Amino acid sequence: MHGSAREARCGGYRRRSPERTLLYRLLLEHLEGFLAELAATPGRRDLPGFVKRELRRFLECGILAHGFVRVHCSECRRDSLVAFSCKARGFCPSCGARRMSATAAHLVDRVLPEAPFRQWVVTFPFPLRFLLAYDAELCGQVRLCFLKTVFAHLARRARRQGLDPAASGFRSGAINVIQRFGGALNLNIHFHALVLDGVYTSAHAFARPQFESLPPPSREDVEKVLSDFRRRLRSLFERRGMLEAAESTSDCDSVLAHVAASSIRGRIGTGP
Template structure:
């Protein structure tokens, strides 16, 4: 039988790197007139408290064995803490399997975008929503076409859960989308029941069509926004985000 062992967060190399350099880093950005966003500072400082009993804990008592355990509070951060992100990942996966996804095949679709558009998405969440909308609608249209249900239009329903990633393998700025899409569509029968129509794997040509249509529609969005004069000026070279491109 395994026993609970609280992690010793303060002994990790990552903890030491953040603890020893955070104050200097924040002060440097302040002096340059480019302070770090508050939510980034919040996550870093919460990480330094995460799993450290001195910053709070629960005392848990087992009535069966009579033992007590000290369980340190966690930061529950979403962006930086490896422990909390790992736990959230496991909990999210379990919830998707147990409560969200139906008994149907699922395929992962990944959309990456050109460098300039990554920068725009990093700054503008409305653009993330717009590109995501184009992406999923194009995938759903492909599914309807491959199941022979294009004539039903959006009455043939697809489904997907998307996770937006903001970094690449090298921790560089790389906003992209991972979508877990049902590999088919649902239609409604005359008696109101839902019937699933599997699409099967897409061909290379079909994937190419999806990519081309997403690119064309996103270019159209860019053109319309440029005509409306909605784009901001080029970001300052002292900004933190450009440095993350490398």
């Protein structure tokens, strides 16, 4: 078989050459200088180690000089060099995109049922964004609070439609993703939740659950979800003694907190 025909059959492999991207060149040229300058700023603590590690690992991701495997394709009988990736979760666009595609394929192929879904997006006021960015446990509780509110709303609508809750009651399901960035790469914690647009019921513990779709929510429905969520949030913050913190932006002595607070407010955090 002709070489290029064979290659077309197997798809071939092309290295992605991260070193040619603007982001890579920018970091390569300025990262160490930037970190040194931050560390030398009086009165502030340094950036945490995990942030520096992520940034430095990005500069090694996909670069052959930092390690690779040689793979052989029996189809086109060619060898390719595949550079190691950094597998970081926070910064590297390539590793982030790979993880995103793998997660999406897993959800579609193995997790989500064949049923209608609705995307719910939740955003927060500035002081809350700051608290949620730093407190993973609190963020988890806020997420739970939101999903419970939406599930209660779905059950209410199901009752309004005259559906029979049967023995199981009305059950729904959701996948929630915490997104940390807004469109301008500003720090903006918000949720994207894929929620079943309906409810499951089952007649008894061993019966196959039955899905019932619901009509789209009205404007009043969405307003009710919002006001219920606010009420639940308020009592959550009250219980944790954080009501005051939730209403004011705290002082930031660490570089990370300072940069985060600036990013939330759309201000420049470092430099002249």
